[in-house]
Amino acid sequence: MKIQISNLTKKFGTSTVLDNIDLEISSGMFGLLGRNGAGKTTLMRIIATLLTKNSGDITICGMTVENTKDIREIVGYLPQDFSMYPSMKVYEAMDYLGVLSKIPKQKRQEIIPSLLGKVNLLDYQNTRVKALSGGMKRRLGIAQAIMHSPKVLIVDEPTAGLDPEERIRFRNLLSEIAKDRIVILSTHIVGDIEATCENIAILNKGKIIYKGKTEELAKLAEGKVYTVTVSSEELDKFKDKYKIIAMVSHGNNAILRILADNKPFEDAKVCEPTIEDGYMLIMGGKM
CATH class of the missing domain: 3.40.50.300 (P-loop containing nucleotide triphosphate hydrolases)
Known part of the structure; x- marks a missing residue:
């Protein structure tokens, strides 16, 4: 078939x-x-x-x-x-x-x-x-x-x-x-x-x-997915600079899952990519 x-x-x-x-x-x-x-x-x-x-x-x-x-x-x-x-x-x-x-x-x-x-x-x-x-x-x-x-x-x-x-x-x-x-x-x-x-x-x-x-598809985003914690004041700057896949508010901070070609800063942690990460990468990060 x-x-x-x-x-x-x-x-x-x-x-x-x-x-x-x-x-x-x-x-x-x-x-x-x-x-x-x-x-x-x-x-x-x-x-x-x-x-x-x-x-x-x-x-x-x-x-x-x-x-x-x-x-x-x-x-x-x-x-x-x-x-x-x-x-x-x-x-x-x-x-x-x-x-x-x-x-x-x-x-x-x-x-x-x-x-x-x-x-x-x-x-x-x-x-x-x-x-x-x-x-x-x-x-x-x-x-x-x-x-x-x-x-x-x-x-x-x-x-x-x-x-x-x-x-x-x-x-x-x-x-x-x-x-x-x-x-x-x-x-x-x-x-x-x-x-x-x-x-x-x-x-x-x-x-x-x-x-x-x-x-x-998930592997396409390998080494390009990070989690970062930013303050509420920094959030708008991150939205302009990075492709944000997920965001969870945590008090005065926000925990972000982002797509980036390189590590955005020292505290960022690389993540295991998912199908959704690969999809967002292919689609240019815009839903």
Whole structure:
């Protein structure tokens, strides 16, 4: 199982949203990271055959993306703005979507309870969709996206707005699903990528500015991350001079985590870099 993208370009009018994208995605969890508006959703929608490209080539599990019908049979998609028949009960909504997907009744009766169990919603099968929490609705979205056993699952900003516990539950669910298929996680939340993805690509203004192992992204910032303690009076000077990644107030002082090419002063302590540090370094330190 593999997705191969070569020289992909997408324009809306005179605006280039994706600019000569080259990317190879294999089985397991793959992270697509970038700011809002970087082009992530456009790329996901092209892979899911919901948008057409201007130029370039995409093959998904050996089939070109132009084979819309065949591609849709092997791709599941959970959009950021997912919504699902709010007045229906959970089981009813899943069953109706199964009908639309032309899944036979007997098979629906077998797979729907199994899917709801996998996403921990079996006890809520008689609950109306509108009564579910945000995290439950996202998990229901995953269940409907994998109902037809796709080889590729695309999830766009799935944890935005979720509380920490639900975010962890959702990430664990995606990791489990990725054991036997390609799962593409598109997000601007670095922590989601760090916790789940071995491989990653970073999009910025429609261009790929990094692709490779997630752990290698952190290594890019090795020897460039420091913690320093400064007084409140010195803080503004530091903001102007250094790329501040994190700041914690401590009485009249502030403890800063900064990016710097060289040790800023004697008391600064070098830190073990994280994925977020590498991301901020690549993005120029500006979020």
